[in-house]
Amino acid sequence: MADLPVHTIVFEILTRVPGKDVGRSKSVCKQWYALLSTQDFVRIHCSRSLVSSNQRVLLIDDLTCSVHPIIFQSNDYGPSSIVTFPFHHHNNDVSILSHLNGLLCVCLKHTYELLLWNPTTTAFKHLSTPDSHGFYINNLDAIGLYVDADDDYKVLHIKRRSGVLGVYVYSREVDSWRNIPFIKDKST
Numbered sequence: 001m002a003d004l005p006v007h008t009i010v011f012e013i014l015t016r017v018p019g020k021d022v023g024r025s026k027s028v029c030k031q032w033y034a035l036l037s038t039q040d041f042v043r044i045h046c047s048r049s050l051v052s053s054n055q056r057v058l059l060i061d062d063l064t065c066s067v068h069p070i071i072f073q074s075n076d077y078g079p080s081s082i083v084t085f086p087f088h089h090h091n092n093d094v095s096i097l098s099h100l101n102g103l104l105c106v107c108l109k110h111t112y113e114l115l116l117w118n119p120t121t122t123a124f125k126h127l128s129t130p131d132s133h134g135f136y137i138n139n140l141d142a143i144g145l146y147v148d149a150d151d152d153y154k155v156l157h158i159k160r161r162s163g164v165l166g167v168y169v170y171s172r173e174v175d176s177w178r179n180i181p182f183i184k185d186k187s188t
Contacts, residue, residue, distance in 0.1 A: 010035045015044045019102060019120035039151035046101045058083070058104075058119060062091050065119065086122040087115060097136065098155075100145035105155055107136040107143075114143070116155065116172065127155065127170055133177035134170065 010032065014025055022045065026033045035041060056067050057077060065085060068077035085094070090110045097114075098105040104117045105127075114127040114134040127134035134157070136143065144156040155170040157177075167180040 006031060006035070010041065011044060015041065015048050019045070023121045039147065042101050058096075060094050060096070063089075065094075067119070083119045084122065087117070087124050087126075095138075097143040098145045100147070100153070103145065103153065105143050105145055107138075109138075112136050114155070114157070116153075125172075125175075127177075129177065133157075133168060 014022055014036065017025075022036055026036050056069055059066050059068065059080075063085075065083040066080035067083055068080045070076075071078050087108075089108055093109050095107045095109060096104050097107055102118060102120055104119065106115050106117055107113065108115065111128075112135045114136050115124050116127060117124040136157070137159075140160045142156075142158040146154050146156065148154055150173075152174075153172040155172075157168045157170065159166040159168070165182050167182045168177050169180055170177050
């Protein structure tokens with residue numbers, strides 16, 4: 001039997017397996033790691049997981065987090081699997097603010113810190129810095145995740161402090177925040 005090309009294995013087979021298995025497959029070799037880390041692979045994997053049989057819901061309750069398959073025929077959840085929080089938190093402390101392709105932007109309510117978290121791989125990154133970037137205040141701030149033209153995941157953080165709006169973008173690739181000049185109406 002002829003060997004299957006790596007591209008076929010990665011884009012036709014591995015895009016159909018659960019995220020945890022994809023994470024394990026990254027350790028096969030450097031070529032697989034590189035291919036499984038591309039935005040093209042993530043996009044295809046996520047589009048295939050949009051099939052109703054692959055849909056899951058993440059429930060956060062007190063100190064636990066669980067993932068349940070959605071059973072569309074009965075409008076119910078299937079048996080859960082427990083996800084361990086890989087970061088320190090308190091009871092009822094974690095709020096999901098935004099999500100994209102399995103990546104979550106969460107806030108720890110007791111410290112106002114922002115984190116990027118992948119519940120499938122349990123990888124996370126604190127976004128808060130000593131110069132006050134990455135701290136979220138409910139009812140004053142807005143958060144969004146997006147991927148730019150260079151396939152870099154970004155966090156958009158709009159802050160309102162003392163009536164002044166500040167717009168900041170975190171780049172996952174550069175691992176830093178930058179200020180986006182905000183144009184104000186000069187007539188007010």
